[in-house]
Amino acid sequence: MSKFLYKETSLLEEASGCLLCNEAPCTKACPHQLEIDKIIRCYRFDNKAGAINRLPLSSPCQSCVDTPCVAACLKGKVGAPVPIPDMFEKLSTYEKITRKEVDLSIDFCGVSCENPFFLSSSVVGSNYEMVAKAFDMGWAGVAFKTIGTFVPKEVSPRFDALKKEAVPFVGFKNIEQISDHTLEENLAFIRDLKRDYPTKVFVASIMGQTEEEWTYLAKVVTEAGADIIECNFSCPHMAADGLGSDVGQSPKLVEAYTKATRKGTHLPILAKMTPNIGNMEIPALAAVQAGANGIAAINTIKSIMNVDLDSFVSGPFVVGKTSVGGYSGKAVKPIALRFIQTMKAHNGLMDIPMSGMGGIETWRDAFEFMALGCENIQVTTSVMQYGYRIIDDMIEGMQYYLSTHGFCNVKEIVGKALVHTISAEELERDSICYPKFDRMKCIGCGRCYLSCYDGGHQALKQDEHTKKPVMNAKKCVGCHLCVLVCPVKAISAGTRVKKKEQ
Structure with missing residues (x-):
């Protein structure tokens, strides 16, 4: 046993x-x-x-x-x-699963995509060789690293990671700026990639400093062969004022620069939103009203991490100093999903195509974004950890899920979770779902007891002989903290009963 x-x-x-x-x-x-x-x-x-x-x-x-x-x-x-x-x-003791044919193709902003999985605008898609390798491995598209009219002067080092216990990569910080290639080099990358991979989708991420620059950049990437333009209104650590997230926090600037971008292109435009704001739907709506066809969210979150015990400098350490940077990785996924849900619940945005990103590592993460209304998925931090090869399990895992759950096309899951998120006032509050304990699985470690007593409602105690939990139903409020901390999954949701009248 x-x-x-x-x-x-x-x-x-x-x-x-x-x-x-x-x-x-x-x-x-x-x-x-x-x-x-x-x-x-x-x-x-x-x-x-x-x-x-x-x-x-x-x-x-x-x-x-x-x-x-x-x-x-x-x-x-x-x-x-x-x-x-x-x-x-x-x-080998598990039963093998038969996979039926399913269709992962999906249209996004009127552009046909062989699957919903794209590289997001970052170092993972920043030159011809990298993107070509990713396309060969199965990625359907790329949001190329942000193109500007200038080449930034970068720092070294520029990355750091947040750790928790044995997990080395809970979160990730970067202080990298836009493309370190010239505009001419980037335009050549677009032309060459579209020539060699005509069925793959190229999203040109651009960032201007003036309205004229936004129009000009939109014009030249369109002429080079881009399929979609993504306006970077959200980079959290550009060195100059009036760039990146400084734009995304201002609906007026979002509106002005979206209009300027529209002047230079007939292509679909995505407005990439910053999470460094309370209500993302406000600038998102401004972008749509100014001519954007879709929204991309979220970009990285302004952050500081890892203050060194000896030097008192936080990472990454650049000659004894650092700066606020962009936080990404698995830890930001719940924040990203919240912003996506809020926008899809807005009357002015619910029918607007969404490209979702922020903490996506597996097909299951991608599923959550799609279930909340995204037709397109973008990935960076996971690729930086594990390489482009994660696309294999993103595609195959999604295929198995769709096949075993009666779906024929990935489009069928888009937005299906939205109806289940309601206001806090509408939630059912007249019953309790008690935890259920599997005595055979329980190993008597006492983790549930510790968490319940020290961080809950003191509803559990350990049996003196078996060390297994005993619940006091009069004290249990059904919070399910014990379910979450059990290391062997011996506790699950049990019976739901009506609360007794006080």
Whole structure:
């Protein structure tokens, strides 16, 4: 029982411990030619079905006495190697899933896209070679790194990451500015990419300093062959006033620069919004009324992180100093989703196409944005961590989800979650959903007791002999803090009952 439970609860932890090596030695060492690295990556990136279906019906790992894959695992050089045979033994007990044909193609702002997954405007899409590689691997489009009439002078270093316990990349900070290529070089990239990849979608992100520059940039990227123009009204750390998020916080500037952009192009225009504001729908509406066809949200959040204990300087450290930068990564996803939902709930914006970004690492993250109304998804920070290869599991994971849930086309999920988000005043407040405890799964660690007593309503205690939780229903308010902290998923939502009259 304990061995089975260990495997059940530790599978994701073990997959997350994999170093995700390039040209993985474990795969090269496998005498059975299993795609070991791909299987682990599938499971890690929420594509469980893809992992299961890549294993043969009878696991060949059982016949491997020397386990050459484990011996080759580079994680063994810094600690314990990934227990590949144990992981695959557990995965092989799951039933294989049949995937039906589904359609991931979707129109966005009138432009046909083979799938909804784009690179967002950043270093991950900043020259021909990078974008060509991404297109070859399956990305449907790119919002190219922001093009201006000037080349910024960059700092070094320019990146930092926020850590939590063993997780090294909860959040990410950058103080990088717009493209470090000249306007002529960037226009050549557009022309070459559209020549070589005519069916892929090129979004030209632009940033001007005056109305005339916005018009001029729109004109030249249109002539170069861009499919969509994205107005960067939201970069949080440009060095000059009147650029980036300084624009996005001013509906008047958003309106003026959108109108100026419209003068230079017939292409669809996206207004990229800043989250450094209370009500994003106000500048978004100004952009739409001025001629924007869609909204892109969110850009990074102004941030400071990682103050050093010795130098008192926060990261990234640039000759003993730093500056406010842009915060991205998984931790910003709930903030991004809130802004998307608020805009899609606005009468003036509910029918406006949305390109969603902010903390998207897996197909499941993308699903959440699409369920809240986005037809298009943009990704940066996850690519910076794991590479373009994450597109494999984004596509396959979404295909498995759609296939197993009765959807034929990805367009069918767009906006389906919106109806379920209501005002706080409308929420049901006359009942309690009590937690349900699985005594077989519970290992008696007491985490639920600690959280309930020290951070909840003192409704749990530990049995003196079994160490398993005992609930006092008179004190339990159904907050479900215990559900969230249980490390082995032994607590779930249980019975909902009407509150007793006071």
